[in-house]
Amino acid sequence: MKDFLEKLITLVPAYFSDLLNLMSGPKRFARSRLSGKALSMEGPLRFIGVSFMISWIIKAPLNRLDPIIELGTDGAFVLAYVALYGGALCLAWRIVGGKGGLKQFFAIHFYYAGILLLIMACFYLAAMGLLRALDPLLYRDLYAAAYSGSLPSFVLQDLDRLWQSQGYRFSLILQILGFGSMLGWIVVGWGAYRKLSRLTRVRSVLAGALFLLFCLPIAAFTFLIANALVK
DSSP: OHHHHHHHHHHHHHHHHHHHHHHHOHHHHHHHHHOSSSOOSHHHHHHHHHHHHHHHHHHGGGOOSOHHHHHHHHHHHHHHHHHHHHHHHHHHHHHTTOOOOHHHHHHHHHHHHHHHHHHHHHHHHHHHHHHHHHOHHHHHHHHHHHHTTOHHHHHHHTHHHHHHOHHHHHHHHHHHHHHHHHHHHHHHHHHHHHHHHTOOHHHHHHHHHHHHHHHHHHHHHHHHHHHHHTO
């Protein structure tokens, strides 16, 4: 574990350089990375890998299991849903006539997904921290249900308790802001896929609608996996 963390630290300077350039101009960044004749997947994979580790460290104070076990299960889970969403993205663009190569699509997807992991982790920590501060009893019961795999039934049975909790209502606002930020990031960077596919804005909108449609079963499937992993 120590050697792994030392290796991670050596990647940090290059990672934050990519992070700043990516956030300041996602479409320009993607265009510059795809302009070379021989596209390497090392950069995109390194970026999403470091993003995952940073996001995992951000959420680590809320973990209850052994860190090694938690890291392994979280890593496998993130790998699965990033691959699934990447496949849905490529399929949506292919249906509307996109011409970009699979490697180019996934290169952009890994960079963008890395940002989404960071946004998700920050808002998740903020929302759960707020709930813990304002309603520690509900926070304890929610986490007990989550780690026993019974979160859906807990939410359905205690809806009144949730809505009556000021802490939960405030944390829900943060969660909504987090999802809004993630959606905003996708919209801002969506043009990179359109440039890669060499399609009109109308077809780009159609691809976006298809992608959202494909996301629904993936979200349901990944939720079932996540619920199973904590049992």
